[in-house]
Amino acid sequence: MTIASATPGANRVVKAKTDGKIDSEWLPSGGGSGGGNVIGPATNTNNKVPQWDGNDSDTLKDGLTIVTTVGTPGADTTIPTEQAVREAIAASGGGDVSGPTTNHDSWVPLWNGLNTKFLKDGFLPGDAASKNTGTASGTLCAGDDSRLSNARTPTAHVHAATDVTSGTLDGDRLPAMSTGKAGAVPATGTPLGKYLRDDGTFNTPTGAGDTTGPASSTDNAVSRFDGVGGKTLQNSLTTIDDNGSVNIPTGQKYKIANTALAYGDVGAAASSHAHAATDITSATLDGDRLPAISTTKKGAVPLTGAPSGKYLKDDGTWTALPGAGIIYRALTIISSTFACSGTSQEVVYLTSSGGSARDITDITGDVDGAVIDLLFNDAHLTVKHNLSYIKLRGAVDLTPNAGDILSLVSKGGVWWERFRSLF
Numbered sequence: 001m002t003i004a005s006a007t008p009g010a011n012r013v014v015k016a017k018t019d020g021k022i023d024s025e026w027l028p029s030g031g032g033s034g035g036g037n038v039i040g041p042a043t044n045t046n047n048k049v050p051q052w053d054g055n056d057s058d059t060l061k062d063g064l065t066i067v068t069t070v071g072t073p074g075a076d077t078t079i080p081t082e083q084a085v086r087e088a089i090a091a092s093g094g095g096d097v098s099g100p101t102t103n104h105d106s107w108v109p110l111w112n113g114l115n116t117k118f119l120k121d122g123f124l125p126g127d128a129a130s131k132n133t134g135t136a137s138g139t140l141c142a143g144d145d146s147r148l149s150n151a152r153t154p155t156a157h158v159h160a161a162t163d164v165t166s167g168t169l170d171g172d173r174l175p176a177m178s179t180g181k182a183g184a185v186p187a188t189g190t191p192l193g194k195y196l197r198d199d200g201t202f203n204t205p206t207g208a209g210d211t212t213g214p215a216s217s218t219d220n221a222v223s224r225f226d227g228v229g230g231k232t233l234q235n236s237l238t239t240i241d242d243n244g245s246v247n248i249p250t251g252q253k254y255k256i257a258n259t260a261l262a263y264g265d266v267g268a269a270a271s272s273h274a275h276a277a278t279d280i281t282s283a284t285l286d287g288d289r290l291p292a293i294s295t296t297k298k299g300a301v302p303l304t305g306a307p308s309g310k311y312l313k314d315d316g317t318w319t320a321l322p323g324a325g326i327i328y329r330a331l332t333i334i335s336s337t338f339a340c341s342g343t344s345q346e347v348v349y350l351t352s353s354g355g356s357a358r359d360i361t362d363i364t365g366d367v368d369g370a371v372i373d374l375l376f377n378d379a380h381l382t383v384k385h386n387l388s389y390i391k392l393r394g395a396v397d398l399t400p401n402a403g404d405i406l407s408l409v410s411k412g413g414v415w416w417e418r419f420r421s422l423f
Helices: 082-092
Strands: 012-016 022-028 049-052 060-067 078-080 108-111 119-123 326-333 337-339 345-352 358-360 362-364 371-376 381-383 405-411 414-421
Parallel strands (some): 060 078, 337 362
Antiparallel strands (some): 012 022, 108 119, 405 414
């Protein structure tokens, strides 16, 4: 026999085998009497949980005490019961929930109390919770099933009137009145005191009172009795407008006691009448009321237009007098054109308005052979050369100084330069 070479620990003995031989295994001594290879303590406390004594996996010592409260982790030498642990976890508010001691398999739990920490055994749900989705019989319809978006249009069917036992029908569901069947009263629209006629329209009845009117009438016309029965009205030609003005037909007259009123009776004159010239005793006649001059009767002086030194001829036109002498005048230039006097010769003393630079592009009202001498009062005017109205020597514009003179003669509607005198 070979004894294990390992040095035995304290309180160890050699193990005897069942065949009567001596084994080479060292066993702990000290009170163990069982057939196993783990040796318990010589004495222990009832209900305590044993613990290993050392790390050789074969010696136990008296262990932990089972308690109903939870102590400080790592400091106590006790083991709390399951219920104590559950209660401790629930009381800590850490979000964990304590279940019941026992429960039924597949049942749905329910809250036990109002502290959100304890559950109790609940109830067994129906078989819907265990069914599969699909389209076959006995399956459930899932949320993306096309059948859930089906319009499910009701099958066409009819009802007896007696089946309508509550609510109010929409008026559009009622049939229209007709000559063959009962129907609904049509919509009235804004109430206007009209009545429903048998053709389904609302109308103002004729003859509903004891007085009958004409088939048609004129707006604002005064109604008149037709006959002496007091029950029939007729139209008239006399109207009263919304402002109260009374109008009677042309040629008719107002009467009092069946006698026509004269204009003087109402302080008015006839719409068409005449006056002697001596009746015009105040105010001033409008010039448009004056007759034009003619070869047979007196007439008014025609409009002069802008004064230009012309004279009225016997044909009713204003004309420059040929050879009437030289006309002198002063003119302030405010635009690019001005009118001549239309005489055979005139001298015009020109000044620019406001001392501003201005161009002269045309002189209107000229006649062939007329001469105009332009005397310049300042150096702010420029006479523009152009082929249509004014032709200057050298075809160049002229900007004269104060005191300069430019002489022009009219021919064919164009002013031609005669000479210039420059200072």
